[in-house]
Amino acid sequence: MTIDAATEYARGNNSSRPDPTLTPLSRRQATRLVHLALSAAAERGLDLAYLGGGALVPADRSADNPMLGLSNLARIVAQFDEDHWPVLVEDHFDQLLEQLRHGPPTPPTDPERELIQRLVPRDALPADWTADRPDFLPGLVSVPSTTDDGIVTMFLEPADMGITWGEAERFGLANLRGLTDHVEHVEHEGLQVDFVTGTPFAASRALVLDTVLRESLRVDHAPHGVLAAVPARDTLMLHVIRDLSVIPALGLLLNVAARSHAHDPGPLSPEVFMVTPDFRWFPATTLSPDYTPLRLSSELETLTKVLATSELPRRS
Incomplete structure (x- = not known):
């Protein structure tokens, strides 16, 4: 039996597939979010249309209406049951309109x-x-x-x-x-990963990682450095390297960072980095030439050899 692809799509048989633009929603969910967003915009006097690309654009290109992105809203609503979506979308558009009423932001006076x-x-x-x-x-x-x-x-x-x-x-x-971190110390099969969260600048604290280690993690010196990830704007993930447990810790960070980058608002990077004791940042992994699974970067591989040597039993 031959099935016409266009007919299959029209009947919604592909509705459960991931939407290519409004991740992590399915195509059906993305269609519903666009409908809710267009309705909310219309109720607030905004004549907008959705032409793809993850944003609502002015229906009349000559009109003085804003272009409103839906990508972060998609990531927000994906965390809730669909019954809650109408309220979330309404609140989102109320906040947007409040910002628009204030006009363009003025530069800080100080x-x-x-x-x-x-x-x-x-x-x-x-x-x-x-x-x-x-x-x-x-x-x-x-x-x-x-x-x-x-x-x-x-x-x-x-x-x-x-x-x-x-x-x-x-x-x-x-x-x-000068910001204060909210830090959650997570233990998983003997590994500790520290999550800095709670503010729109959590991931940005990677820029002042020395302060984060000293003041928030109470680590005055990390002799082997740390693993770090900034998957989304609200999350900084850290693992202080002490021994060869860095290998399973890397696997854990890669998994969690990839999920956070795919689902959380404000995605930044799905990668995990090795930060040296003098705060130089290097990739923790590298792609193989034949695109087989990730390998340790040369910098991290060198470090693991040093750690392995230090853990060898001493001869009596």
Whole structure:
């Protein structure tokens, strides 16, 4: 029997497949979210349409209406039963409209006290704004921002505040160091992984990792470094390397980081990194030429050899 693919799709037989844009929702769930979002927008006087691409756009291109992304909203609603989605979408659009009523954000009046550095995916920003900014980690740049009542605003033109990029970054890092972490210590089969969570700057605390280790984890010195991951904006994952348990710890971090990056709002990177005692960041894994499973990076492989030697029994 021959089944026409277009007919099969039209009948919804592919509705359970992952939506290619609004992850981690299925196609059916993505369709429902778009319907809820369009209804909420219309009720608030916004004439928007969904043409794909994960965003609502002005139905009339000449109209002065905003473009509203749905990617993070998809990740938020995915954590709840669908019965709760209408309320979540309504609240989301209420917050968006409140922000729009205030107009464009104004630069901080006291950048030295207000700016906070934040990790942001390079591809989420206009290319010409970040062309001269180096990556902190592959694909991630450090951007000065402010926070007001839970709303984070980025400022990509420090000159508008009368300061240079260098000054903005210095102010932002100093204020980032002053934040307080919420840390959860998780034990799993004898391994400890520390989760820094609870704020929109949790992952960005990787920029001041020395402060996190010293003040939040009470680790004055990590002689072998740490494993670290920044899967999403609200999460920094750490494992202090002490012995060869770094290998199973790496497997655990890779698994959790991949899931967080795929499902949590504000995805950053699914990778796990090895951070040396002097705070240089290296990939913890590398792809094999034939695309077989991941292998240890050369830096981590070298470290495991050192750890293996140190754990050999001494000869009497």
